[in-house]
Structures are given as C-alpha cells and as structure tokens.
Amino acid sequence: MSEVKERSVDLATQKILRKANEEDIVVAWDRFESMQPQCGFGELGICCRICNMGPCRIDPFGDGAQRGVCGANADTIVARNLARMIAAGAAAHSDHGRDVAHALLLSAQGKAGAYKIKDKAKLASLAGEYGIKVEGRKKEEIAEDLANKVLNEFGQQHGELRMALRAPKKRVELWRKLGIMPRGMDREIVEMMHRTNMGVGNDYKNILLHGMRAALSDGWGGSMLATELSDILFGTPQPIRGKSNLGVLAEDEVNVVVHGHEPTLSEVVVEASRDPEILSLIKEDGAKGINIAGICCTSNEILMRHGVPIAGNFLQQELALITGAVDLMMVDVQCLMPALSNVADCFHTKLITTSPKCKFPGVEHIEFKEEKAYEIAKDILKLAIENYKDRKKERVSIPKENEDLIAGFTAESVFSFLGGKYRATYRPLNDAIIAGRLRGAAGVVGCNNPNLKHNYAHIEMAKELIKNDVLVVTTGCSAIADAEAGLLQPEAAFKYAGKGLQEICETVGIPPILHVGSCVDNSRILITLTNVVNEGGLGEDISDLPVAGAAPEWMSEKAISIGFYFVASGVFTIFGTPHPILGSSNVTDLVCGGLEGMVGGKFAFEADPIKAAHLMIEHINKKREALKLKPMMYE
Ligand code: BF8
Numbered sequence: 001m002s003e004v005k006e007r008s009v010d011l012a013t014q015k016i017l018r019k020a021n022e023e024d025i026v027v028a029w030d031r032f033e034s035m036q037p038q039c040g041f042g043e044l045g046i047c048c049r050i051c052n053m054g055p056c057r058i059d060p061f062g063d064g065a066q067r068g069v070c071g072a073n074a075d076t077i078v079a080r081n082l083a084r085m086i087a088a089g090a091a092a093h094s095d096h097g098r099d100v101a102h103a104l105l106l107s108a109q110g111k112a113g114a115y116k117i118k119d120k121a122k123l124a125s126l127a128g129e130y131g132i133k134v135e136g137r138k139k140e141e142i143a144e145d146l147a148n149k150v151l152n153e154f155g156q157q158h159g160e161l162r163m164a165l166r167a168p169k170k171r172v173e174l175w176r177k178l179g180i181m182p183r184g185m186d187r188e189i190v191e192m193m194h195r196t197n198m199g200v201g202n203d204y205k206n207i208l209l210h211g212m213r214a215a216l217s218d219g220w221g222g223s224m225l226a227t228e229l230s231d232i233l234f235g236t237p238q239p240i241r242g243k244s245n246l247g248v249l250a251e252d253e254v255n256v257v258v259h260g261h262e263p264t265l266s267e268v269v270v271e272a273s274r275d276p277e278i279l280s281l282i283k284e285d286g287a288k289g290i291n292i293a294g295i296c297c298t299s300n301e302i303l304m305r306h307g308v309p310i311a312g313n314f315l316q317q318e319l320a321l322i323t324g325a326v327d328l329m330m331v332d333v334q335c336l337m338p339a340l341s342n343v344a345d346c347f348h349t350k351l352i353t354t355s356p357k358c359k360f361p362g363v364e365h366i367e368f369k370e371e372k373a374y375e376i377a378k379d380i381l382k383l384a385i386e387n388y389k390d391r392k393k394e395r396v397s398i399p400k401e402n403e404d405l406i407a408g409f410t411a412e413s414v415f416s417f418l419g420g421k422y423r424a425t426y427r428p429l430n431d432a433i434i435a436g437r438l439r440g441a442a443g444v445v446g447c448n449n450p451n452l453k454h455n456y457a458h459i460e461m462a463k464e465l466i467k468n469d470v471l472v473v474t475t476g477c478s479a480i481a482d483a484e485a486g487l488l489q490p491e492a493a494f495k496y497a498g499k500g501l502q503e504i505c506e507t508v509g510i511p512p513i514l515h516v517g518s519c520v521d522n523s524r525i526l527i528t529l530t531n532v533v534n535e536g537g538l539g540e541d542i543s544d545l546p547v548a549g550a551a552p553e554w555m556s557e558k559a560i561s562i563g564f565y566f567v568a569s570g571v572f573t574i575f576g577t578p579h580p581i582l583g584s585s586n587v588t589d590l591v592c593g594g595l596e597g598m599v600g601g602k603f604a605f606e607a608d609p610i611k612a613a614h615l616m617i618e619h620i621n622k623k624r625e626a627l628k629l630k631p632m633m634y635e
C-alpha cells in the first residue's frame with residue numbers, strides 16, 4: 001500500500017485512510033493500485049468493441065496502417081469513443097435537468113406539496129425568455145407552462161435551444177455557421193450514439209463536430225435548465241456560511257449523509273429534519289440532534305441554498321462511512337461507488353438507494369416520488385434515528401478537521417456584489433480587468449481521481465491562480481477541495497492572493513475563490529462569461545475574454561462533456577490527465593490545437609498544477625494583449 005501522504009494532501013482523509021488500513025477495509029486507492037498496470041489500449045482510446053466482429057485494437061507502436069475488422073483506423077475508433085463519452089456525460093446532466101423540470105411541473109399542478117416555487121422573479125424572467133405570458137397570472141400557471149415548454153425542449157427535433165440563444169451574438173452566429181447550434185438535448189445525444197454506431201461516420205472531425213453539439217446541448221441546455229429550474233423551485237442561492245470535511249460529522253447526533261447529484265429529495269430531507277415528530281424521536285433515542293451532511297454535488301446543492309455542511313468530495317465517500325459515525329447514507333444518482341455497500345457492511349451504517357434509475361444489489365431501496373417527498377424523507381430519517389443506537393462507540397473516529405467556508409455565489413450575485421446595492425452591473429468587474437487590477441478569471445472544476453494525489457492539484461492550481469490576480473470560480477468536487485483547504489474564506493485573500501485581487505476581495509468582502517455550485521452549475525459560469533461580454537470593453541465573444549478553465553483531477557464522462565462545452569464556447573481548458581485519445585495523433589492535434597481555429601477554445605493536458613496554472617495565465621495574458629488592455633497594476 002502507498003503512503004497515505006502520497007494518496008491525499010488532506011489530513012482528515014489521511015487519518016481515515018490509516019484507519020481503513022488498520023481495519024483491513026479496501027478503498028478506491030487500494031483498488032486503483034491493484035488495477036495496475038491499467039489497459040494501455042483503453043488509456044489511448046484505441047480499443048473498439050461497438051460491434052461483434054471485434055473487439056478490435058490498434059497497435060500503438062505500429063506504422064498507423066492497422067485497421068479494425070471493418071476497416072476503422074485509430075482516428076475513427078478514438079473519435080467515436082470520445083464522442084460517446086460526451087454523449088454519456090451530457091445524458092447524465094440533462095436527465096438531471098429533466099427530473100427538476102418534472103418536479104416543477106408536479107409542484108405547479110399541486111401534485112407535489114413539498115415543493116413551493118421559491119424564486120418568483122426568476123420564474124417570471126425565465127418564462128419571459130420562453131415567450132410565456134406572465135402578467136396577471138398565478139405563479140403556478142406560469143410554472144406549469146414553463147415546465148411543459150422545457151420538457152418539450154428535451155425532445156425538440158428542429159430549431160434552437162432557448163438557453164443557447166443567451167450566448168453572445170457572435171458565438172451563436174458561429175455555432176450556426178458550423179452547424180452545431182443545439183436543437184434538443186435528447187436529439188443531440190441520440191444522434192451522437194447513432195453517428196458512432198458501427199458503419200456510420202468515420203471522419204473523425206465530423207464525429208467530434210457533433211460531439212461539440214451534444215456537449216453544447218448539455219451546458220447551454222440540460223445543465224443550464226437544471227440550474228435555473230432548481231433556483232426557481234428551491235431558491236436562488238445567496239452567499240452563505242458553511243463548513244466542510246469529515247469533521248462535520250457529529251459524535252453525539254444522528255448523522256445522515258446525502259450523496260449524489262439531484263437536489264429534489266435532499267432538499268426535502270433538510271426540511272423534514274426540523275419536523276417536530278422527527279425531533280421528538282431523536283430525543284427518545286438519546287441523540288442530541290440530527291446532523292445532515294453531504295458528499296459530492298448533492299452536497300453542493302444543499303450547501304448553496306441552506307448552508308448544510310459538506311462531509312467530503314468524491315474520494316471521501318467511502319471514508320465518511322469508515323469514520324463509523326454515519327447512521328444512514330442516502331444516495332440518489334451519479335458518482336456513487338458500488339463499493340459503498342461493502343464499506344457500509346463493515347459498520348452499522350444503513351445505505352439507502354432512492355432513485356428508480358439507481359439500485360445496488362442487496363441494498364434497501366426506498367423509492368423517491370415527488371408526490372410523497374415529505375413522507376419519504378421522514379421515513380428515511382426515522383430509519384437513521386432507529387439505527388443510531390446500533391452505532392458502536394468504540395469503532396467511531398471522527399477527524400477534527402472542519403473548515404469554515406462561504407458558498408452560494410451565482411451569476412446574479414456577482415452582479416450585486418461587485419456592482420454595489422444600487423447599480424446591479426458587471427461594470428466594476430470588467431473595469432477591474434481592464435485596469436489591470438485583475439488579470440482575468442478562471443473556472444477550476446471537476447472530480448477527484450486516485451491517479452493523482454487527492455485534492456492536491458485543485459488546491460495548488462487555485463492558489464497559483466489567485467496569487468497571480470486571477471479570480472477563481474469553482475464548482476463540484478474542486479470547490480470542496482478548496483473548502484477543505486480553507487480557501488473559500490475571505491481571509492484566504494490576504495494569505496494567498498495577489499495585491500490586485502486582494503484589494504477587490506477586501507472592498508467587496510468576498511473570498512478570492514467563489515463557490516458557484518454543483519457540476520450542473522457550471523452553467524452559471526457560462527452566464528457570468530456572457531454577462532462580462534455584454535457589459536462591454538472586453539471584446540465581443542467569450543473567446544475574446546482573458547479567462548481559462550481547468551478540471552485538474554477529472555474522472556467522469558460528465559467532465560468530458562463539460563470540457564467540450566467550454567471549449568466550444570471559446571474557453572481554453574486544461575485537463576490534469578489526458579482524455580483517452582493519445583492513440584490518434586490526428587484526434588489529439590484537433591482537440592489540443594485545431595479546435596481553436598474553429599471555435600476559439602482548445603484543450604491542453606498537464607498534470608502539474610503549477611505548470612497548468614501558468615499555461616492558463618499565459619493564455620490570459622495573450623488575450624489581454626489582443627484586447628490591448630493596460631499592463632497589470634502591480635507588476
Ligand atoms: O458532478 S466533480 S466526482 S460529484 S462528476 Fe462527480 Fe466529478 Fe465530483 Fe459532481 Ni461533477
């Protein structure tokens with residue numbers, strides 16, 4: 001087994017990894033080591049098994065002439081595999097968006113009493129964008145029309161996605177010219193699967209062109225709608241205090257961990273945890289209270305809106321259980337390790353699946369239905385309370401690490417914060433960039449992966465960027481990594497940020513790294529970039545802006561889709577480890593080069609977070625030069 005210090009930079013994680021080792025509990029890092037060496041063909045993307053004449057694999061050391069049985073070469077095989085990753089990632093995000101739209105519809109029809117429309121202003125403005133009449137109508141009537149329109153958009157066959165029309169004019173025109181303006185989410189994803197079926201297209205460029213269209217239907221479609229509709233239904237986040245890391249688990253309270261992505265059930269669980277019946281049951285059971293904490297993006301969702309503490313990010317999901325203090329873990333969909341059930345079996349922990357889309361063999365399933373959300377949430381909490389008495393005190397060890405944080409930033413709150421109370425505008429942000437107080441901005445997002453030291457790349461990249469006066473916005477597991485390192489506090493600006501960024505953080509009272517939510521909330525970054533373009537003075541398109549993106553520790557297909565919609569929106573984007581495409585130099589050249597000429601954005605792969613940060617800074621400087629901006633104020 002490798003040293004725990006080599007596995008993670010996080011102290012709480014290291015402590016529980018030691019405990020896992022002492023108790024012979026296998027975790028992701030052990031399984032990763034036992035998987036070595038991993039399949040080179042898979043890593044390079046040159047294995048094809050989409051038809052039964054295969055599987056075929058291309059010799060990476062050959063002369064390049066080798067073909068699969070059907071005649072497909074490495075370029076075709078690599079492009080098809082990558083395109084299918086995009087489709088799968090876009091499907092996951094978009095299906096999440098669909099479920100929120102469904103909840104909005106049921107709520108509007110009075111069939112799901114647990115959900116009340118929380119943000120009327122956003123409902124009215126989104127309805128307006130969809131051409132729905134607002135004046136003189138009840139919010140439920142408007143919401144019903146909106147939910148129906150949105151649900152229809154998933155299967156829309158022709159036309160253009162409404163949200164994609166929010167992009168800067170020049171961008172929309174470019175997408176139209178390239179033929180990649182997304183029509184419907186389902187349509188683009190299905191077409192991606194069709195195009196990559198045996199014996200359809202074998203021009204790698206054409207395959208990846210549609211890959212961008214499918215990715216755009218995620219970022220400017222499914223994900224953006226997931227964000228907007230969640231804001232309408234659960235409330236648009238406001239800056240809020242919270243806590244993070246395994247130390248948020250409580251010694252003497254019932255610990256319920258919610259894990260996954262969709263906020264529909266966990267929102268109600270948070271509310272039900274304050275129900276008088278639940279509170280009296282807790283007392284009977286001898287616990288001091290009930291503590292809801294989250295893992296992954298479900299956690300980000302309820303942190304952003306309610307300040308619910310974060311227990312950890314992707315690689316900490318098993319570790320939360322190994323503290324021995326979790327009475328119940330409730331999962332919905334996405335980023336759930338199948339290993340959770342084995343780890344839960346080592347403790348008293350009850351694991352509960354809730355989505356019909358996601359069951360684990362042998363694990364209790366309590367199916368979530370919007371119509372009965374509150375009762376179901378209470379039933380789950382009752383199970384947790386009942387299970388508290390089975391917790392073995394002698395097996396509990398909760399690390400003390402527990403950092404304060406501020407989250408809850410959105411495209412709208414950047415407005416009111418940087419713009420001041422009376423003049424909601426991006427002007428001060430643009431002016432700060434133009435004047436050279438801020439170099440630019442970077443989105444650092446994405447997962448953890450045991451192929452890199454847990455949290456290390458997220459934290460070091462973010463620190464290097466803010467040191468160089470680059471404002472960082474973050475989502476997903478990257479945001480949680482920063483939180484655990486104490487970087488989501490205003491004080492972090494004084495410790496780590498450059499002088500220009502420090503001045504801004506001090507005046508406005510914000511951290512140098514802004515937590516803007518879950519992975520579907522990367523759409524908030526797209527909107528922020530668009531608002532910056534529209535404010536004026538920094539070019540006419542997202543590709544003109546001094547900005548960059550990164551997913552330093554990515555693992556999920558969703559990250560590939562996110563990367564592609566950022567690149568297709570004109571953003572230079574770095575991934576820590578390469579996409580599985582290096583088996584085709586043509587595809588690699590396109591992804592890391594040629595795309596720039598087409599869409600203004602491209603990828604780079606760099607595992608060293610400091611080097612990667614400097615590639616981003618170089619890119620930002622190049623954009624500043626092209627815009628003829630002033631030199632940096634403090635250089
Ligand atoms: O959707 S960052 S590990 S939890 S995929 Fe998963 Fe990656 Fe975390 Fe959020 Ni996003």
Ligand code: SF4
Pocket residue numbers: 048049050051052053054055056068069070071072077198199
């Ligand atoms: Fe082999 Fe072609 Fe079938 Fe792929 S599609 S498995 S390369 S024969």
